[in-house]
Amino acid sequence: MDDDSRLTRWDRRTDLALGIASLVFLGSYAVHVLAPGMPKAAHAFFLSLMYTAWAMFGVDYAVRWRLSGEGPGFVRRHWLDTVVLVLPLLRPVRVVRTYESIQRRHGEPRLPLHARVAAYSALSISLLGFSGALAVYQVERSAPNASIRTFGDSLWWTCSTLSTVGYGDYVPVTTLGRFIAAGLMACGLALLGTVTGSFSSWMLQRFSLGEDERRPPEN
Template sequence: MDAEDRTARWERRAGLPLAVASVLFLVSYGVRVLGEGLPEPVRDLCLAVTYASWALFVVDYAVRWRLSGEGPAFVHRHWLDSLVVLLPLLRPVRIVRIYEGVDARRRGEPRLPLQARVMMYAGLSSGLLGVTAALSEYHVEHDAAGASIRTFGDGLWWAAATLATVGYGDVVPVTLLGRLIAVGLMGCGLALLGAVTGSFSSWLMQRFARDGEDPGWPPGK
């Protein structure tokens, strides 16, 4: 069994536990950020769940590094995975990397089901990414001097405008960390938007090509 097969086998086994860990990470982080009035033991439990989930991401990364047999080259060849380990809140954007791998393996096959899945997954990932970015932005901004992001609702509005590349400018980060989060969200938003628009454009081209080959097209011919 070569390295690619071993890695694929590990990813199949670890898929569900990592999905659960991702949900637990987001929920525990959100409860800790938004539940400022909660009892301290509850907040400590949320912190422990957050770190435990993060530890699972690190273990997954280490195992895939070991199975790849690539050595230090694994870090830059899988730069998105490396970034997600450092910043787990970016985990939803891994769908872009998954799309690239699946697309490369399926060339020459019917692509409509894949395109539909990519658009659905990227849409869900955009939503998750927006929520996590809103949590992070609210966390670092709400008590800063001169902040315009005072509530979680402000954070959600800011995240939606940023992901949509609209940028109204009515609420903006004022801290250094908040602006770094904004830059990261802009980059991730463009990547996810590119995955969706690329898949949709490919689907349209496929439909037009199929219609052009249909003897009954255009109607009335």
Template sequence: MDDDSRTRRWQRRTDLPLALASLVYLASYAVHVLAPGLPEPVRLALRSLQLLMWVLFGVDYAVRWWLSGMGLRFVRLHWLDTVVVLLPLMRPVRIVKTYETVERRHGRPRLPLQARVIVYAGLSAVLLGFAGALAVYQQEHTAPNATIRTFGDSVWWACSTLATVGYGDVTPVTPWGRTIAVGLMACGLALLGAVTGSFSSLLLQRFARGEEDERGPPGK
């Protein structure tokens, strides 16, 4: 059995459990950030749960690296996986890939390519926006001269940033908050470009099909 087939078997077996682990990580982080008044044992349990999920992500990355047999080329070719290991809050975005894997197990995808891109980009935006709002709120709400004081402020900021609107009514003031903002801006531009391009392509295909139906079969 070659390395590629072993890697695929490993991914098929671990995609769904790791997707659930991603949701557990995000949920435990959300509770940790949004409920600061919890008893210390509960907060310790949440931090331990986050660490356990991160260890699982690291083990998965290490196993796939070993199975690939690529050496350091694996890090370059799978840069998104590397970023996800270093920044586990981005791990829930991989749930989109898991959804596609599960869908393919049941035969052909139910949606055309362009529609799938739009759906996946939408899911990614929701997950990224929520994770980004949590991370920025944690950094900002206690900072001096902060404009992001509540989680609602942070959600509003994340939505305007991902949409590339940037009203400027609430902005990060801490170094880490601004670093997160730069990453969210880049993701917003990429997602918006993917959705716009796919939607335009989908419309062009529909219009072209409609014109062909109006002309009728060739030769008539």
């Protein structure tokens, strides 16, 4: 039994559970950030959900490392998984991959490729933007001279950052906030580039089909 098949079976069995755990982590973190005045028992409950989900991510990473048979090379080859383990707020974005794998188990996806790219990119941007807004709000709201004081400010700033518009009315002033901003800028450029490239490819295909239909048949 080769390592690739074992790793594939593990991924297939754990995709749904880890996808749910990702959403539980994000929801618990959102409550933790947005409701700081909650009772201590509720606060401890949501923190325990967060750490339990994070522990599941760690176990999954360790098992996949073991099943891959790559040794230390697993970290280099799967560097994105390592980043997601260290920064678990990025984990909910992998729900998109979970949904895709579930669709494929039930046959071919209903949407065409270009529509899937646009839909999955929109979902990824939404999850990434919400996670980034929570993180920036948490580190900026109590910082001296901060302009991001409410979660609404953070959401507006996140939208302008991901869209690469950058109005400049709200800016992070902490080192960690600026680090998060740099990551959001890079992700925004990548995701928007993906959508733009997919749309351009679809337009070219449509124009090409139109030209073929108008071209007279050859003798």
